[in-house]
């Protein structure tokens with residue numbers, strides 16, 4: 408069906424938008440693979456849904472965190488998937504990897520897609536789709552739509568992961584700066600942190616909030632921003648501030664449900680990491696938290712923020728490559 412020609416004014420507005428938003432990100436679009444690999448989105452969804460159905464407690468959290476770590480280092484370019492090789496320590500082997508997971512699901516989807524339409528679907532897009540599909544599983548419908556057309560990067564460096572991925576001990580100023588360096592604002596920081604409504608954290612990453620000594624397990628809580636009763640429970644669960652084996656749910660009331668309890672917990676001093684509690688230390692961030700305890704509002708806002716995260720630093724068009732194997736750049 409023929410469409411009327413766009414008016415010059417509309418073209419101008421679109422062009423201005425593309426320039427303001429960064430040319431690359433503007434090239435992402437819905438159903439990018441419809442002409443080149445029509446099955447792409449369904450293939451990823453079917454694999455993710457089957458795997459999440461078998462592991463609904465842990466896998467959605469892993470896949471969402473994988474997407475976050477990918478986007479925060481060199482943009483959403485699948486650099487997080489690359490394996491270390493002689494002479495290069497890759498992102499995933501940097502300190503903050505803290506038990507990244509779900510990579511085998513991406514591998515499976517990639518293997519099927521390479522059989523169906525070789526060399527067409529990027530690993531970066533598979534990561535973006537897998538996060539959406541995994542989180543959407545509990546809702547029985549897509550929670551957000553994913554724009555596609557990302558290309559895969561050819562660099563993956565552990566030192567870049569260390570400097571770009573926020574640390575659980577970061578204060579608000581540092582968190583704000585790390586998000587700002589990705590074009591994400593304070594509102595995005597507060598809303599994307601709501602992802603900590605699912606999944607787990609290891610004791611050594613918040614141990615310094617529980618024990619006054621970094622080596623012994625007997626001293627009282629040292630972080631006044633942590634709810635005292637919760638601190639007692641966490642101390643019992645962890646035993647020692649350096650325990651890197653035990654992981655506790657970040658939202659103990661509903662650890663596997665993508666709901667708005669993260670914000671309810673925060674208000675009660677039950678945010679697990681210093682970086683969670685830090686959101687209360689800034690008046691702009693703290694002022695957003697009460698409204699976000701309402702689930703409908705949180706889910707609506709998360710949609711917008713996660714789409715924005717998915718556009719960070721993307722490669723499109725002729726940039727980068729379509730990796731054949733997500734764990735290695737093409738030779």
Ligand code: HEM
Pocket residue numbers: 465467468469471472475505506507508573574575576577582596599600602603605606607608609610612654680682
């Ligand atoms: C604001 C800065 C952030 C910091 C400092 C941070 C830090 C952390 C840490 C330390 C863990 C626990 C890792 C472990 O013990 O294994 C974790 C888990 C997690 N993070 Fe974040 N995170 C941040 C933002 C985000 C964002 C933006 C998302 C996604 C949109 C996200 C999603 C997750 C998920 C889902 C888990 C649970 C992973 C699992 O259970 O396997 N985080 N985060």
Ligand SMILES: *[C@@H]1O[C@H](CO)[C@@H](O)[C@H](O)[C@H]1NC(C)=O
Pocket residue numbers: 499500501502504505506507
């Ligand atoms: C995480 O990084 C450590 C080194 O800090 C490495 O020994 C470990 O294998 C990495 N874990 C994953 C899942 O890549």
Ligand SMILES: *[C@@H]1O[C@H](CO)[C@@H](O)[C@H](O)[C@H]1NC(C)=O
Pocket residue numbers: 578579580581
């Ligand atoms: C936040 O942390 C940074 C880096 O550790 C530090 O330089 C800064 O002084 C801290 N800011 C505040 C307000 O505590």
Ligand SMILES: *[C@@H]1O[C@H](CO)[C@@H](O)[C@H](O)[C@H]1NC(C)=O
Pocket residue numbers: 651652
């Ligand atoms: C946990 O800590 C021990 C002792 O410091 C260390 O040997 C081990 O590699 C760590 N394990 C992980 C998974 O980081």
